[in-house]
Every structure is written in C-alpha cells, then in structure tokens.
Amino acid sequence: MTELTDADNDQDRAVTSRRHFLRSGAAVGGAALAGGLAGISEARAEIDNLPPNVPEWMKAPGDPMGSQLYGAPSPFEKSVVKNIPKNLPQYISASGRTPLQDLDGIITPNGLFYERHHGGVPTIDPAQHRLMLHGLVERPLIFTMEDIRRFPSESHIYFLECSGNPVYKKPYGKTASDLCGLLSCAEWTGVSLKLVLAEAGLKPEAKWIVAEGADAAALTRSIPIEKCLDDAMLVYSQNGERLRPQQGYPLRLLLPGFEGNMNVKWLRRLHVTAEPAYSREETSKYTDLMPDGSAREFTFYMEAKSIITRPSGGQRLGSKGFHEISGLAWSGHGKIRRVDVSIDGGKSWQEAQLQEPILTRALTRFRLPWHWNGEATTIQSRAIDETGYVQPTLAELLAVRGDNHFYHNNAIWPWHIAEGGEVTNAANA
C-alpha cells in the first residue's frame, strides 16, 4: 500500500506503519511476522494520481440487471478455468483439473470442480433417468428422480479426489493444479443410501453393492456394504443447485473419503451382491502394482494429505517481507487434526492455523504467516489426521510402494523458492 501523504519522505512513519501491522498481525497469526509488511509498499509511485479521482466505471451506468440470468466470472478472471492436461486420450483418461492456486477457502465453485470421465459426459433427461436397485434384496425397486427426491434429505461438505493425483514419476506438474488439481470440495445434498437400501430390504448374504453409471463407459465399481450402510449418499445437488453434467447429473453416488472414481456418476444401477464385480476400474485400473508383483486393490480411502497452494509453482513472490502461506489439507479417514509447515527445506516445522469449521472428510484451509528474507528456500506442508496418521514424504512412499503404478500418491510436496521469488516444483529438481 501507499501512504496517502508524504509517504516517500517520511521513513519514520513508514517504519511505524510496518510495526503496526507487525503487532496486529502477530495477534492474528501468532508467529513469523518479524519484518512485517516490508516490501509491500514498493513501486507504487504510479498510483498517486488515481483515487480520490473518479475512475471511468463510475461515470456511466454499468451493466443492467438481467444481462446475466445465470452469472459468470469477471472477464478479468478468464484465465481461471479448468486445467486440461495435453495428450491425455479423450475417452480413456480425460481429466480437467481445478485451478487450486487461484482459489481461496474450501468450497470449489461448480464451474471449476474437477472432472474425470471415461466415456465422455452424457446429456441425461432427468425425467427419463431411472435407478435400479436389485440383487440380494427382498424387493427389487426402480426409482425415478422424483422418487429419490421424496426421501428425507441431508447435506454435507465433503472433498472428492481422484486416486491418480499426482503420479509418481518425473516430470511432476509445474503448478498446484498440474500436480494436485484432481481435488475439489462441495456441499452435497441427497439421501442416505442406507435409507434407500432399507426400502428394498437387504438379504443377510449382501456384502457388496456394484454401482453402474449411465455413461458410455458404464463405469462400474464394487462398494463394501459397510460403507453403504454408513455415510454413503445418493446425491442430486452440489453447492445448492442440481449436479452439473460433469458431476453426474441427475444422480451420483457419494462415498465420503473414498477415491473419486468410486463415487459413480450418472448412477443407474445398484446391484447388491455377495462378491465384488472385479470390474475393469478395480482390476486393470485403480490398483497399485507393488514392487513384489502383487497388486493393492480395493484401497478405498484416500489417506491424509496436504498441499501449499499459495505460494506455489508458477507464482512469484514480488518482494521480501510478509507473505501468508496458505494451503489445503484433507483425509478420507475423518478430520484434519494438525498441519505442519516447513519453510527451511524440512529441517524444522511450525504448526499452521486451521480455518474453522474443521469438517470430517472435507478440505481444511491452513495458513501460516511468514516473513521471507529473500533467500532461496523450500516450503512444504504435512497433514496429520484425527487417526494420528502423518502424511509421508515421497521417498518414504516410494520405498514401500515403488513407482510402477499411478495411484494413491499422498506424499508431502515441496515448492522451491528462488532468490528472485520464482516458485517451482522442488521435486523436479
């Protein structure tokens, strides 16, 4: 910022100003504000002729009411869109990532929610859509969307994450989105799956439910019955409005904390069985080939994880002095208990602030006030969840699992900050 009067000629007052922020900032941040906002008021000479002058956009009426019946972001934010990796086969591994480095808070707006589909996005008429529930049940049933909407509803904020987020091999993504953008969080509304199953009546031998999507891939996954009778939901709304087509309109399965692809979109069938289906997506895909040649399968829960989103790869610190380190932490197993941040390449760790409310199986925003001294360094975060699990390093993960697969990489991710302020993916060094 710029002092409105005499700023450049009054060093004492400038120093006082920094000390002021130092005091108040310390009350908020609790640590690491030594140096205050040093650097924040540099290179602002050009603004002195602006306010209180009247800018152009105050001199005539703006856009009239109704120019957008369904709103859109500012034209100045047109670069904040889904991040679509090049060279991914369109109908096999297509994915569009959330631009994590451009977002704040924990809610992902529906327009930027990550997407991942295996046969394209179907356009489904909700009046024609049906959900069939059959197999090891007393009363096989077919539901219309109207039927589903008549059940008692519930709403919860949960994250969703693709299990291939990120890969294990170099080159790793340049930005937080490249690396970890198959991750989003929303408020979901729907009906408890347990309630719907009670309507059909499970037979005693029911141990799995095979869920099938109404897309061209007929994506199919087997869900253990315990999860179906716990917090699983049939979801029709996301952040207040009906699901977007990319998120399964008009109906998807929501399995809080489970890997993304199991949350079957465009849900058309629940087949109650005694054994899993061993479908393509749980055998050739979404399993981890271990160094001994065996495969980890049916891993379900996403382990505790975190990533710093600001500053992160592709960004640049404009000056020394105060910067807030901010990021996201989450765990498929429940609530985040603590996030540690290191600003010295992992030698020491400081506890970050967690933004309330801390919700189970939702993203949690963490923050650490930081005074950057202008020297090259590496920053990183590690999450600890309510089970006591600590997010591992990539080296620890590779030592156990090898890199002969694509999934379930929840390693700590370091960002390198160069003397000039450029932030890059330290794991690519």
Add this chain to the structure above:
Amino acid sequence: MTELTDADNDQDRAVTSRRHFLRSGAAVGGAALAGGLAGISEARAEIDNLPPNVPEWMKAPGDPMGSQLYGAPSPFEKSVVKNIPKNLPQYISASGRTPLQDLDGIITPNGLFYERHHGGVPTIDPAQHRLMLHGLVERPLIFTMEDIRRFPSESHIYFLECSGNPVYKKPYGKTASDLCGLLSCAEWTGVSLKLVLAEAGLKPEAKWIVAEGADAAALTRSIPIEKCLDDAMLVYSQNGERLRPQQGYPLRLLLPGFEGNMNVKWLRRLHVTAEPAYSREETSKYTDLMPDGSAREFTFYMEAKSIITRPSGGQRLGSKGFHEISGLAWSGHGKIRRVDVSIDGGKSWQEAQLQEPILTRALTRFRLPWHWNGEATTIQSRAIDETGYVQPTLAELLAVRGDNHFYHNNAIWPWHIAEGGEVTNAANA
C-alpha cells in the same frame, strides 16, 4: 418408486415396503412419518420397460473433455436462473433474486447469488482498482488489490439479505423466490477490516466509517466503528473463486448479519469519521417510516427469520403420504437455536431438525418429515436465534411498525396447501 417384479399384483408386499420406510424413516426423521411413502409408487406403469434397458446416452461417447472450460448447469436446468421482477426501474431498484425453491443445502452457487444494484454493474480492472483509507487515521493509505491480498486472510460462511425482503403490502410474491429471494449464502474469503485499520491507525475520535462503492451510484453507507473492529471483512473471493462482478468484483465490504446494502460492493473508499454521512441510502432509503411519523434508521442487523422453501408457492404435492418439509433459517445476531414448523395453520408447532454445522450468521437448513393426509392446510416455520429472539407473525409486526415503508420484514410466512396439492402464498388469501 416401482417394485421391479409383481408390484401391481402384490398388495401385501407394497404395504411391507411402506412399513419398511416408515421404520427407517422414523429413525432418521424422528416424527410424523405415519403413513410412510403412501402414494409414492403411483402411476409408474410406464417405466417398466426402461432399465435394465440401455438408454440412448450410453450408446455413444458423451461430450468430450474441455467442451466447457468453465462449467454450466445441465440444459435440463435452464429454468433455474435469477428471478428478475418485472417493472422495477433498471438503475434505481434493480434486483435479481435467488430461486430459493429450486435449491438445496445452504451454499448458494455464485451463478444464482442474488444481486441488487443502484447504478448497474461496473466492469472494473483489478489492476486499476484502488481502496483509499483516510479521515480520522494516523496514516491515510491507498491499497492496490495486490496489497489487500498480501494481508493474512480468513474464510467464513455468511448469509447476505436485502432489507427489502419481502415488502409489507399485498400482493405478496407467489414463490419463495418472489417473496424472499433477496437472500443468499456463500463462503467468503478476505482480510479482517480490523487488521487493515490497525495499519492506518485509528484516531480516538473515530466512531464511524463511511464506505463508498465504485459504481455509478457511488453507493455510500456509514458503518459504526464497533462493527468495523469486530467481524467486518474486506472480501475478494466468494465460494472459492474471485467475486463475481454483481457481487462487487474485485473488492467488497462484508458485514456479517448487517442488511445487504451496507456490504458495499466495488469498495473504493473508507472514510473514518466522527459522525455518520446521512447518505441517501441511510435516509431516504433503507429506513422505516413508523406509524407516528418518526423513522427507524441505522437498524443494521437483520433479525431472525425463516422460510419453508419446499413445498412452497408455485409447487404442487403430487400425492398424499410422505413429504419432507425443508427450509432456511438465519439471524444477523448469531446462530439459529431452533426452528419450529406448524402443519396446521399455526395451532401447533413441532421442532424441526437442523442440519449441522450450524454456523453464526449463516443460513441453516431445517427439515421436518411430514405425512400429508390430503386435506387442505397451511404450513409455516418460525426461527429462534441464540439470543432467544422469536420470529414474529406479520400481524405482530404490522401492529408495531405499520406498512408505510419497505424494509425489515422478518415475519413468519405461511403457505397454503389445497386439497389438490397446489401450494400458494397464504398471506394473499
């Protein structure tokens, strides 16, 4: 729903099915499920030839990745848009309402967030935008958006409501949106105003801050210093992404619980003063002309309120039997403690379930399971907040305040349900 086999010929099993839901529903809902889902399986003969048949949209790949870099709702939801009242003067009382009756949960998606502006929506280049902080401060300051973003941040879910929501005179709106759609809720991210003020240093005689927007109306409101030093924020993001233009891009004031227009959008100036400005929007507008000719002014906080959004005006109950009553409650003074629902025209009241988490100055979703016996009746809700304040009836409010003004109507709102299931605004009868 339809039983998959023999449904029409097996009355006993159909009855069993209803009892099943009755039991499980009671466990969830806790009350009022007598009769279960009676009526839900009527008129479904036409679906028997659909699943497990393969619908059209599974027979060819769907829309490819990247067809929407910034997503949009399904074409089947094209009627769910902002609700713009006819005949409102474009640049004086323009408003676009949230379609409350079509939404679930508490988060309003940014595309459907209500808007209200007095001089149109300016298109502001964030690189050119400045915030001036001056008046009774030690160090007048000018901030760029980059400066603002460097402060420590925080995120909170808060509602916003226009103080003219709804009016006092007939005819009242037909739908929940017509009546009460100048109401929305989002996760906001920004910086504590208290922290920014500390940077400038308040003088002892500072009692008010006059906030000015950079729109053609230069909308101006006076904020008591106590609120500025409490939970007031300078906000740049909403539901994760940057503010929409209609919500004040690139910067707005956010005063949790205060009437909507005080949350000045396109914020360009904070003038610290000893007295309020007595601006147009706090004298000729947004004050309540009382029966004795005096004016209530500077009322600030929105009182506790609630509305049933489903079923609500313009909707229709398709059959007798189980229906969930669902709605929203909120209070500018803090958390919602309890919501009561009456299904008999106000003769008796039942306590509704509140969806967790219950957050201060945010919308709270309430729900009541209900068995409709098919007879005409009137339903309504009343909110009680953590201060113990009880939402009044319209008659109580009119007896005290009269109807010679437009603002601060937080009355209980009744919906009439006809024998045929049509829902209308009971206050228009």
